[in-house]
Amino acid sequence: MGKKRKFSAPESTPKSSIEVIVEDVTTHPMCLHGPTLLFSTEKGKYFGCASCRDKKDCTLHIDEEDWKKEGVRKRNEKYYNLIPKVDKNTAWKNFNEVKMRHASDRAYCNTCKDLFNISQTKKHRGDHRVTTPLTEEQLRNPSTWLPTLENDYREAQYLFTKKAVSTVLGILKNNKIRNILCIGTPSIHEAAQTHPEFDSILLDFDTRHHQFYPPNKFLWYNMFNNYLFDGNNDEKVLKKFLKASKDTGLCIVMDPPFGGRVEPLVHTIKELSATYNKLCETDGILPVIWAFPYFSEPYIRNMIPHIKMHDYQVEYQNHKKFQNSKGGRKQGSPVRFYTNLPFATIDLSNDSNYKYCNKCKYWVGKSNVHCNKCKECASKDGTTYVHCNLCNRCVKATYEHCNTCSRCCQVGHKCGILVESQSCYNCHEKGHKQLECPQRKTEKKKLKSK
Numbered sequence: 001m002g003k004k005r006k007f008s009a010p011e012s013t014p015k016s017s018i019e020v021i022v023e024d025v026t027t028h029p030m031c032l033h034g035p036t037l038l039f040s041t042e043k044g045k046y047f048g049c050a051s052c053r054d055k056k057d058c059t060l061h062i063d064e065e066d067w068k069k070e071g072v073r074k075r076n077e078k079y080y081n082l083i084p085k086v087d088k089n090t091a092w093k094n095f096n097e098v099k100m101r102h103a104s105d106r107a108y109c110n111t112c113k114d115l116f117n118i119s120q121t122k123k124h125r126g127d128h129r130v131t132t133p134l135t136e137e138q139l140r141n142p143s144t145w146l147p148t149l150e151n152d153y154r155e156a157q158y159l160f161t162k163k164a165v166s167t168v169l170g171i172l173k174n175n176k177i178r179n180i181l182c183i184g185t186p187s188i189h190e191a192a193q194t195h196p197e198f199d200s201i202l203l204d205f206d207t208r209h210h211q212f213y214p215p216n217k218f219l220w221y222n223m224f225n226n227y228l229f230d231g232n233n234d235e236k237v238l239k240k241f242l243k244a245s246k247d248t249g250l251c252i253v254m255d256p257p258f259g260g261r262v263e264p265l266v267h268t269i270k271e272l273s274a275t276y277n278k279l280c281e282t283d284g285i286l287p288v289i290w291a292f293p294y295f296s297e298p299y300i301r302n303m304i305p306h307i308k309m310h311d312y313q314v315e316y317q318n319h320k321k322f323q324n325s326k327g328g329r330k331q332g333s334p335v336r337f338y339t340n341l342p343f344a345t346i347d348l349s350n351d352s353n354y355k356y357c358n359k360c361k362y363w364v365g366k367s368n369v370h371c372n373k374c375k376e377c378a379s380k381d382g383t384t385y386v387h388c389n390l391c392n393r394c395v396k397a398t399y400e401h402c403n404t405c406s407r408c409c410q411v412g413h414k415c416g417i418l419v420e421s422q423s424c425y426n427c428h429e430k431g432h433k434q435l436e437c438p439q440r441k442t443e444k445k446k447l448k449s450k
């Protein structure tokens with residue numbers, strides 16, 4: 001069993017702070033999304049779904065105490081049978097049969113989630129939503145035309161722009177990495193599959209991908225509990241891929257759904273790294289490129305300091321929030337790449353939105369200004385920050401220093417009221433200000449006693 005650690009959840013509301021207890025989940029109750037996570041609240045601990053935040057999507061809730069009861073355990077066993085089995089070999093055979101036909105005979109039924117030849121079945125007539133014809137190009141890039149499942153909390157499928165995909169491949173090339181573990185990044189997988197320099201495997205929760213890849217190129221997976229739905233078979237495939245990449249570099253490229261919890265994702269990175277290290281007799285954390293909003297930076301930095309946030313704004317094709325009514329860009333994307341690869345290998349020289357910082361020695365956003373006091377290009381959100389000598393750090397230009405709150409705050413804020421999204425300047429945790437930071441208090445005590 002892994003060591004238990006507690007992290008405060010970034011999404012927690014002020015009143016109900018829910019924490020995830022990060023530990024080995026293999027002995028936890030199951031739901032349709034694999035092993036549950038153990039959550040801790042003021043009222044007690046319970047097991048709940050790893051990926052669904054909305055109770056409507058997954059109702060499983062077992063109190064920690066109840067999990068010791070024989071009857072509860074017995075009843076939970078049903079989930080092992082409820083998780084559908086996917087026959088990958090049949091799916092791959094079917095793909096090849098469909099591929100042999102002319103594009104106009106190839107079709108995909110969105111109602112039944114079935115790839116088929118029109119001349120061979122009458123099943124998908126009537127009100128079934130069928131996509132046809134299907135070109136070779138479309139068969140190779142299913143994510144470009146499969147309808148997206150846009151449920152923000154579960155399977156949000158926001159696709160990278162072509163430019164973002166080529167930026168990722170460029171970073172990997174500069175690091176001489178040839179193998180990609182694509183976690184929730186079908187567009188990176190699709191690009192890598194047609195690129196002679198790269199090899200990849202896709203790990204994603206969307207089972208529709210099964211119909212387009214050979215059994216060793218797609219694994220049905222939940223990134224919040226590091227769970228492979230086809231158990232041993234999938235594990236063998238994954239381990240083979242990891243082992244084969246030993247001498248040619250491997251990177252995790254991950255883009256979780258928006259609002260996903262940071263703690264389980266960090267745990268997943270650590271577990272995958274441990275598996276890799278065991279197989280390849282190495283150590284450390286695997287190279288990672290993780291797309292996530294800039295406002296999660298304090299948590300990620302706190303939990304896994306080797307993974308740092310770069311200033312590149314990750315663009316998406318179909319994210320309404322970042323686009324104006326004409327489909328153009330309204331405001332910059334809040335998503336950044338978090339990575340443990342050297343920032344100097346992120347070459348943005350052919351993108352006019354970026355400039356090279358001679359002091360940081362890497363590319364940063366055009367509006368980012370290097371601060372000689374902070375010794376970095378300090379902007380996080382894409383706007384130009386200004387240095388506050390009292391806070392001793394750079395802050396948003398729209399902030400002003402408030403003596404009552406002893407920190408820089410939004411103009412017109414209510415003094416003393418902590419904005420949920422703000423975090424402590426000292427330890428970067430949310431829920432308290434620097435003045436009340438427990439870490440600082442213990443340090444002060446230590447100093448005094450000395």
Ligand SMILES: C[S@@+](CC[C@H](N)C(=O)[O-])C[C@H]1O[C@@H](n2cnc3c(N)ncnc32)[C@H](O)[C@@H]1O
Pocket residue numbers: 051143154155156157158159160183184185186187188203204205206221222223224255256257258
């Ligand atoms: C925000 S989209 C990222 C897509 C990516 N930008 C691309 O262009 O390929 C999230 C992806 O994660 C997948 N996903 C959602 N929940 C997941 C989970 N719990 N485990 C694994 N994959 C998940 C979705 O199916 C989707 O492919």
Ligand SMILES: [Zn+2]
Pocket residue numbers: 031032033034049050051052057058059060
């Ligand atoms: Zn569930």
Ligand SMILES: [Zn+2]
Pocket residue numbers: 109110111112113114123124125128129
């Ligand atoms: Zn159908």
Ligand SMILES: [Zn+2]
Pocket residue numbers: 357358359360361364369370371375376377
């Ligand atoms: Zn700089």
Ligand SMILES: [Zn+2]
Pocket residue numbers: 371372373374375378386387388392393394
């Ligand atoms: Zn500064």
Ligand SMILES: [Zn+2]
Pocket residue numbers: 388389390391392400401402407408
């Ligand atoms: Zn200040």
Ligand SMILES: [Zn+2]
Pocket residue numbers: 402403404405406409413414415416
């Ligand atoms: Zn104030």
